[in-house]
Amino acid sequence: MPLDDFGVDDQAACLRLLSGPERDRHDAFKSEPARLQHLAVRGLVRSTLSRYRDIAPEHWRFDANRHGRPFIDDGLGVSGLHFSLSHTHGLVACAVATFAEIGVDAEPRxxxxxxxxLAPAVLSPRERTRFDTMSGQARQDFFFTLWTLKEAYVKARGVGLSLPVKKVELDLEVSPPIADFGDEIDDDASRWAFRSLRLTDRHIVGIAAAVPDDELEIVPRRTRAINPPWHA
Incomplete structure (x- = not known):
């Protein structure tokens, strides 16, 4: 959802959906852009999840693991529905899947x-070699394509900043990208599918998913933070 579409009426509607802790966090933001991003992504996940289950947007409850990854409160008795969120300047995104290991990340180009x-902390040696030969927008796009894919993977794993992302190496010369993991990652790269999307002219969006026994299929939908009807 581009934040250009997030008008005052939608902001007021989203505000009415927030839980007490979400409202407290909303009120604590000093930065207006950050406050609007938080409000939009919280409204977006609530109204989007209601397309898949018979639960009103204001009745969703959420918890988080010890690394801060949010998930649907077990007390709601919802199974087979998982999500990942990202917000950045001008865009918020919500990825929904039937499996748990799904991650999304968005960045302005x-x-x-x-x-x-940043490159030494984010890029593998081979990625840095290619990065160093680039300039201008190509250099920006290369870096943020890798950044968003790696951040999406970290979100999908749900382990926060404990993963050394420069040990996640991605080959962007092939489509879709192929990953290679160093021993420090302690994971099998063949489990994972990565996709890079240009959902607007201004943003790069990365998806990482460990799809059980199937191919990854992505269905992009441009929407609003408040997006009735609740059921597709």
Missing amino acids: DRDVGLAE
Whole structure:
């Protein structure tokens, strides 16, 4: 959902959906853009999940693991429904799946974060070699394609910052990307499917998924944070 579409009426509607802790966090933001991103993504996940189960958006409850990954409260008795969230300048995203290991991450293509300084912590040696030969928008796109795919993988694993992402190496020369994991990752790269999407002209979105016994199929949907009818 592009935040250009997030008008005052939608903001008010989303605010009415928030739980007490979500409202407290909303009220604590000092930055207006960060506050709107949080509000939009919380409204988006609630109204989107209600498309798949007969639960009103305001009645969803959530918990989080010790690394902060959110999940549907077990007390609701919902099975076979999992999600991942991302929010950034100008865009919020919610990935929904029938399996637990799903992750999404979004970044603006022109984000100014000092790529040369970040590269040693994010990119593998081979990725850095290619990165160092690039310039301009190609360099930005290469870095943020890798960044979003790796962040999506970290979210899907649900282990927070404990993973050394430079040990996750992705070959972007093939489509879809192929991953190779160092021993420190302690995972089988063949379990994972990675996809990079351009859902707007301004953003790169990464998806990482460990799909049980099937091929990964992605169905993008542009929507609003408040997106009735609740059932597809």
